[in-house]
Amino acid sequence: MPRVHDRGGWPEAGPINQAEHDLSLWEKRTDALLVLLASPAKQVLRVDELRRTIESLAPDAYEKLSYYERWITAVEALLIEKGILTREEIDRKAEEL
Amino acid sequence: MSAKFQPGDSVRVRLGAPPGHFRTPTYIQGKTGSVVARHGAFRNPESLAYGGDGLPKQFLYLIRFDQPQLCNQYTVSPQDTLFIDIYEHWLEPAGC
């Protein structure tokens, strides 16, 4: 059985939802954070690492989360894995918002 | 470093589901196609995904498959194709 991100080859998956939405600010910020962290100038993390982390999400989480929810979940996990941030300080900061 | 395959070569995509990160979709594994072009050598994403240096670089090939060979009843035109980029270590010669 292929892993959850490995989607190709299922002709009966169902109709394609062609509705589009404009990205909201938090989605753009998520994108911007990744672009900056992966930039040649910073090299804090790599897009390959982001992919690996997204692929490691629980299958139901992968399918339920929206695109940028997957991204920010993975960016957070990677920053913690690399010892740059801790879960506790992110929780604390999120509480203050 | 020399490339193992040339345009026109018949190749089979290896079967595999290593525990880590890899960029060879399951649906194309085990299928036989032909080399269209060699893109050059690129750092190996299987290493980059874990903070490695991605070296040695791997040759990356553009491989062509006939759509009917993908065993589906949906595509009715025999000339339809699928082109996909596959790293060299995922390819083997499709000798008889």
Add this chain to the structure above:
Amino acid sequence: MHEHEHDEHAPITDRDELTYYEKRVYAIQSLLIEKGLMTADEVRRAVEDMDARTPALGAKVVARAWVDPAFKARLLTDAKAAVTELGIDTGTLSTLVAIENTEKLHNVVVCTLCSCYPRPILGVPPDWYKSLNYRSRVVVDPRGVLKEFGLELEQEIEVRVYDSTADIRYLVIPARPAGTEGLSEEDLARLVTRDSMIGVAKARMPDQY
């Protein structure tokens, strides 16, 4: 297979409560700024850069290729260099390959493993490009998917799907519509839609815009 509905994540403007994910993003951003890993200005500029990259860039490239055969030849040989000629910054794009649709060949692009897309020249991909169902189906039922997008192709045409799994990003050069001989390059660019550069549509006819 269940397809996640993105609509429920549409921004709600008249609320003061942030969602869980909004809080995570803003918390992470302010911590990274506090730690000196980035500045607020850099984040702002990254968002601006994202907003500035739209399919209009790709349309400009295609329109030039339609009117200038020498440029098209260069685009097909080394797309990144050709795009740069037009003053378009390709950013961190590794390798760009342009693929041409003709009377006999129709190309369509997907990334079945994630969402690889030529972002520096097309902007962020549409929701459906990233959707699980598009990724699942187009590689094995391209004609069925294209039909869903309103494009039915003759049996004699080769439908060629590109699954971008690695460092290469693909840009489709749609076929130039008939009856556009008299149009300026600028007017031609208006016929080049985002979807025609992904390959789920043809370029517009002049009477369609």
